[in-house]
Amino acid sequence: MKQHYSVALLVETSSSYGRQILRGIQRFIHQNESQHWIAVIEERDLNSGIPNWIQDWAGDGIISRHASDEIRKEILELDIAFVDLGDRQESGLFAKVISDDAAIGRMAGEHLRERGLSHFAFCGFQNEAWSDRRGSGYQEYLRSIGIEKVHTHFVQWCDQDAKGRDVSEVSLTQWLQQLPKPIGIMTCNDVCGKHLIDCCYKAGISVPESVAVTGVDNDELLCDFCQAPLSSVIPNAEAIGFHSAELLAKMLADQSLRSSIETVTISPLGVVARRSSDMVAVEDEDLANALRYIRSHANQGMSVAQLVEHCGVSRSTIERKMRSVIGRTPQQEILRVRLRHACTLLAGSDLAIDVIASKCGYAHPEYLHVVFKRELGVTPGEYRYASRNN
Known part of the structure; x- marks a missing residue:
């Protein structure tokens, strides 16, 4: 017989990131065979x-994304099972499940480096x-490939009035104008990315020709609102939501686990390339x-053979260069x-594998299976399962 539990989900519904966390929690609830959860959820922002x-x-x-150090101490006094998804401050009071921000930074660095950029x-x-961790991962990756100089700029995020936003915009624009060009810029999230692209547009700085930009979160609505749709x-x-629910379920079943302070980091899925970084x-x-x-036709x-015909030079020349x-x-x-696009679609969509094979240029789904087994050691289905549960 299932045990019944009342669980509060204090996760923002105002962002795509928060809503995806809630989808992961919902998926766990539907798969949970030993417990029945009554989820308490309301409209929230961060x-x-x-x-x-x-x-x-x-x-x-409780599963919560809204926890300052003071609030965490209050939760301790309640003596209740609690999983902390907050990533705005470092804390060691509770078990945490968060994004692997260093890996996010590395992935953004790889994406921009592939554009052939030097700055x-x-x-x-x-x-x-979380922003600092992403920036550190980005800079560590670039240092690993011999790039020591990374220009940095920081702006205020939340609770900024109109005057403060104007000051921030002036400072950001001045920084952008002084940077060497062409340059690749990672922004800590899509909100920051849109703000930066808006400043480029107002200052007459071309995106992506002079400034290639990559954000984080893949908030499709926000990315498409940019003058040059934002890569992300x-x-x-x-997976953060799923793992947090799985961890809470263990705490509900065994009270001794409530004192756990382990931190689980979840790797990013990939990069969606849009026009903001579409340059070489x-x-x-x-x-x-x-x-x-x-990149346009793979x-x-x-x-x-089609590539050689398009370029108008010999195959040996293209091979050598x-x-x-x-x-x-x-x-x-x-x-x-092709493989990177397939991985992104498998992890980030519910499209059937034969549809994904077609969207990635494979005439037969069987060949996509062959490529995955050869290159990654797993089938497309195994990759999809692992990306959603690890």
């Missing part, structure tokens, strides 16, 4: 905090731990032309682009 009714609430557990920058939010790293927020900053025109063509089933600059043959680059 600054809502812990509601007053919690102090007198006769519930069993890089990071724009983050002041006094936000996809955190696995649904390599000096060789033949190579730049080839790379642009591959998922349409293109061949190396690609090997010397990016370390891959044209065929390897086509495969890499």
Whole structure:
């Protein structure tokens, strides 16, 4: 017989990130065979905090994204099962499940480096731990490939009045104007990315030709509202929700686990490339032309022969230039682009695998299985399951 528990979900409904966390929690509830949860949920934003009714609430557990150090101490006094999803401050009072922000930064760095850029920058939010971690991961990746200089700028995020926003915009615009060009900029999230692209547009700085931009969260509505639709790293927020619910269920079943203070980090899924980073900053025109063509046509089933015909130079020339600059043959680059797109669709959509195969340029779904087993050691279905549960 199932045990019944009342669980409060204090997660913002105002952002795509929060809603994806809630979807992951919902998926766990539907799969939970030993417990029945009555979920208490209400409309919230990230600054809502812990509601007053919690102090007198006769519930069993809480999953929360809204926890300052003071509120965490109040929760301790309630002696209730609690999983902390807050990432705005460092804290060691409770078990946490959060995005692997360092991995997000590395992924953004890899994406921008693939554009052939030599100059890089990071724009983050002041006094936000998750933003700092993403910036650190980004800079560590760039240092690992020999790029020491990364320009940085920080702006205020929440609770900013109109005057403060104007000051922030002036400062950001001045910084953008002083940067070497072309340059790749990682912004800590899509809100920051849109703000930066707006400043570029007002200042007459072309995106992506002079400034290539990548955000984080893949908030599709926000990304598409940008003058140049914003490329974005996809955190696995649904997996965060699933793992937090799984952890809370263990605490509800075994009270001794409530004192756990482990931190689980969830890896990002990939990058959705949009126009804000759709550029190739390599000096060789033949190579730049080839790379642009591959990124535009790889998922349409293109061949190396078609690439050579488009570029108007010999196959040996294209082979030599690609090997010397990016370390891959044209065929390897086509495969890499297709495989990355397939991984993104498997992790971030519910499309059938045969549909994904078609969208990635494979005439037969069976060949997608062959490529996945050869390159990643798993089937497409196994990759989808692992991406949503790890």
